Amino acid sequence: MGKGSRRKAAADQSDSSDVESMSSVSTTFSELTMANETEHVNSLDFQLEKYIDALYEKRFIARGSVRETALLGLAEAFEGQVLLPFIENKFVTLLHQYLSSIKKGSAKEACLASRTIGLLAITIGAGNSAHEIMEESISPLSQALVSGSDKTKKKSVMDCLALVTFIGANDLAETETSLKTIWQVIYPKSGPNVGSIKKPDSAVLSSAISAWSFLLTTIGSWRINPDSWKESISFLSNLLEDSDRSVRIAAGEALGLFFELGIFDMNFQKEGTNIDKLEHEISKHGTFHHLQGLKAKILARASDLSTEAGGKGTDKKNLNDQRDLFQKLLDFVETGECPETLLKISSKQGFLMTSTWAQMIQLNFLKGFLGKGFLKHAQDNELLHDIFDFEQDRTGILSTKEKISRADDKGWTQKMNKDRKLAQVYRSIFKLCM
Structure with missing residues (x-):
């Protein structure tokens, strides 16, 4: 419809003797x-x-x-x-x-x-x-x-x-x-x-942990009973000693999610939780002390993995990925600062941003699954827009009047640029204060 309108406007501005010819060409x-x-x-x-x-x-x-x-x-x-x-x-x-x-x-x-x-x-x-x-x-x-x-x-x-x-x-x-x-x-x-x-084989094991972590992101922290998950956390913490780096990275991502869920801090002040019952179970089974011990073990190992030296023949990319992940984990536990990811989707839609550990896991998994098709789905798939709270570019379906109004609204553009700059300043100040 937009192309047809532009063609019609051009035809209307032509000499009257050319109208019929232009109309014929336009129609064809x-x-x-x-x-x-x-x-x-x-x-x-x-x-x-x-x-x-x-x-x-x-x-x-x-x-x-x-x-x-x-x-x-x-x-x-x-x-x-x-x-x-x-x-x-x-x-x-x-x-x-x-x-x-x-x-x-x-x-x-x-x-x-x-x-x-x-x-x-x-x-x-x-x-x-x-x-x-x-x-x-x-x-x-x-x-x-x-x-x-x-x-x-x-x-x-x-x-x-x-x-x-x-x-x-x-x-x-x-x-x-x-x-x-x-x-x-x-x-x-x-x-x-x-x-x-x-x-399982290391490749299967790392893939299974990533799939399991991806699915675990759908469970809210108020649904997590620490006593039910301590075995999983204990096993994952042991995998930080695995000889395969991909397994260590996958296990680290999963453990980061448990930190974000607040399970190590016994954060039970959530809707739908029976405080008295949980405190009784914690006291009975010693879950609190067990988790604190695991937390100390995980953080000590994370510190080592974040600074691991690369020897001859080391896969530099995997080593850097490992260092980066475990440094993010340490920063998150020590300061509460969530890992942020910025991924450019298109010139019009801008960047997709993640600001939680769960979103980071979701993004990594979906990027890996969709491969070269991720950007196309990020642009056009409503499911991904909902997952990452990312709005679809609607400029292509705006009316001509709406497009002209938005283009001419310099105040709106200036306000958006100002808001973005302020957000960057506040983020920098926050990081310095932390």
Whole structure:
């Protein structure tokens, strides 16, 4: 509509003798533009429909099954664009085919199917449809975790399980079910088959901790009973001694979240907490002293990891990531200063900012899952806008009158710039005072 208005305005300003000619050219250009846009949409829809049809195939080609190729194509399409209109009436069909690939397909097919389910949930956003995706997926995903030993498959399944629960869960019980399932991968002794399960591979372990931490961010501090989580905290604190740096980093992120929840300070002054009952349990089991001991152990180890020297052949990036994370953890515990992240989304939308430990974990997880598609989803996906309290750029859908009004309002622009500068000054003063 905006382009058509501009074309009409240009035609109105032309000589009367050229009006008919200009109008004809304008109409032809408009029809061509609409035809090209429609062709692009129809072409994409047509290709996606072909991928969906291929999910029913059982034939094999030279480089894998037809279904694997289709799943890869669907994953790339949903990663790069927010295809909500396309899936609104197809998500049930897609979900059932994806789940079939997880149950009956190869390890590679199960990996791709897990990823596409996660992308399906991210695209459709929170609501009844997301809850249906979660309900249908939890059992097959949980079974896939305990069947087979393929590392990549386990990582993909855990990421998917965390995502569908994060987006679709309606209550604490549903979240706890998935947390327990993932925790059994992290700490096999907590599961039913203790004798037959070995310590997971480092890559699987670090991935499981990250998925578990991501899901844990949805639980408010008032729901945390320290006596129920002390075993988890104790195990995670031991992982700070692990030989693999990725495991140490993942464990540090999870422990930072527990510090933010106030569990080490026995912060029970929250709505819905029975103070007398908790104090009785603390006294009975010695939870308070146990947690204080763990806190001292964690902070001492964090201090070492924040200044660890790199030897010959050390992966400098991972080492710097470790130092940075544990320094943030120390700063947070000592000063209460939350780690901040600024990520540029676009020239119009500006920066996405996180200012809590939980948001930092959420951002890291979603960036890792969406990969190169993160910026596109950050720009256009309402789910991410809600998670990070980030407003969608609406300038493209403003009326001409609204655009002119905003552009001419110099006072509004000056006020916004002033507010931003003041915020920066206050932040600097706060840091100096701390």
